[in-house]
Amino acid sequence: MSVTSVNPAANATNEYYLTRQSQMESNVRSYPRKLPLAIAKAQGCWVTDVEGTEYLDCLAGAGTLALGHNHPAVIQSIQDTLASGLPLHTLDLTTPLKDAFTEALLAHLPGGKEEYCLQFCGPSGADATEAAIKLAKTFTGRSSVISFSGGYHGMTHGSLAMTGNLSAKNAVNGLMPGVQFMPYPHEYRCPLGLGGEAGVDALTYFFENFIEDVESGVTKPAAVILEAIQGEGGVVTAPAKWLQKIREVTEKHNIVLILDEVQAGFARSGKMFAFEHAGIEPDVVVMSKAVGGGLPLAVLGIKRKFDAWQPAGHTGTFRGNQLAMGTGLMVLKTIKEQNLAQNAQERGDFLQAEFKKLAQEFPCIGNVRGRGLMIGVEIVDERKPADHMGSLPADAQLAAAIQTACFNNKLLLEKGGRNGTVIRLLCPLIINQDECVEVIARFKMAVAEALKAVRG
Known part of the structure; x- marks a missing residue:
């Protein structure tokens, strides 16, 4: 054709x-x-x-589309990759292009490749979210997850279970069990009815007490997953001190902190990742959307101590999308240069x-x-x-x-x-x-x- x-x-x-x-x-x-x-x-x-x-x-x-539609640098990257003779699909076999993209992406994570390694997942953000939860359960040996009201993490079995919106969830029976929801700060509609700093302080205390209270009725979770800025939930930004307390508590109790940066990441918030506004470092960073420069790609940034996978412990046919790695590399370069x-x-x-x-x-x-x-x-x-x-x-x-x-x-x-x-x-x-x-x-x-x- x-x-x-x-x-x-x-x-x-x-x-x-x-x-x-x-x-x-x-x-x-x-x-x-x-x-x-x-x-x-x-x-x-x-x-x-x-x-x-x-x-x-x-x-x-x-x-x-971080660079908008058909950005010349993205189009040139696709043309160059096609002309290079590289295969379009390599599973998780490496190539010079994948090597360059991996190094460039790691350089944007706090601490770089000394602190983090990458896991290439399937093509969507939900695929990466599923992998992140599976990794947290593997690392900790625990089974439950804490998510937050208003959060959105995808439409697959596990990711939908961790999503706050009920309209999609009510249509599906038997979603992943073991998800406990907690209130997320909201500057205009405080879930505790307090508002302002009082609301943030109360929610900060509530989270810490919930984890540490031996009568809370909830066992220690494998992971806490959240967005630093809730997108689908109505563009709600987490206060820095609330995020900092969550980081402190999860680290203290060896709970894997997963930051979903699928929508807010890649300079959209004014920093490379939205969690950087709070000065924290997640254990796992979920990346998709802009990471592939408009082409399908999903990646986890994993702090090295949490890389508990055995070889082939989690795979995906399309994790070796060379075109997306080329366009993703060009997006990283353009974000920095411009x-x-x-x-x-x-x-x-x-x-x-x-x-x-x-x-x-x-x-x-x-x-x-x-x-x-x-x-x-x-x-x-x-x-x-x-x-x-x-x-x-x-x-x-x-x-x-x-x-x-x-x-x-x-x-x-x-x-x-x-x-x-x-x-x-x-x-x-x-x-x-x-x-x-x-x-x-x-x-x-x-x-x-x-x-x-x-x-x-």
Whole structure:
């Protein structure tokens, strides 16, 4: 099949391809229901549908496309790998390309290759999460896991069991047993009803006491797994002192601390990894999405003392994806050479400041939060009474209408959080100032249109 044979059919429309998709694909498809377009091409922060309409993309493959669409360095890497004669698939056999990528990735972990080694897993973040839990159970000889409300770790049997959102879990019986959930700090909706520093302090004490109390009713876990910034859970950032206490307690009790950096990692938060904001070092780091430069790859960073695997103790057919290692290496180089962590921080600061200005004009914007280019805008019903902490009731209907209005204004973004009430932005790290200004302009129009449609 030549490349010309997959070009859009003459006079084809989005509806044409979406109808065909619905006829040929499972009911499980999700994004086309909220973002009904068929993509013909893409470049940077922009995608073009089959009808020739351009959209500003603030979803970026759910954070996968750190350098945006079809970045020249990524395309060149693919072309170079294909021309080199390297096999595309090598299981876990090494190659010069894999060697270079491994060394470069280790250099970005705290302590580098002296402290960590890498495990190449299957192609998705959930594969790596499953491997991390299996490793923790192997190392400790224990069976249970502590996870957190609002967390998201994937959709496979074990990872879904550790995910907070109940809508996906309720449809599946018999998920992995032995998962204990604990409350995660939330600056706008404190799970203890305290808010502010009092809420953080109480949750910090609660975690330590829960682990150390011999009457807690919970046996010592093999692992604690969490995100330093919850993405799907509504862009909720863990306070540094809470993370530091979790690190202290898990280290004291020989519990494996697993940081899921699948979405927040690779400079998105303004640092290479989101856990760096708290100055901690996890025992295991879960990496996917941006680690492969847009191609499927998942990797664990394992502190050497926890590398308890026996040879072939955990395998995966597609852990030797050479194209993804090449594009991943190019992403690492580009992040460093172009200082994209700083760009993420600066552009993110600008966007958050502008969203907060919009909140003065549109009180339905209840809370703006995040780090770097991982931003959440929580939509509320300001007509209803606030709770005792000053937080307003969430408005899921309006949030959905805003996402639809953004799409109509050619702005692609996602929803998340409880009942989908948080508008989420995961812009490519290369986004420039003019594009950020355009994001705000389109979002402002969308909010006004959604308010008129929903509230009149």
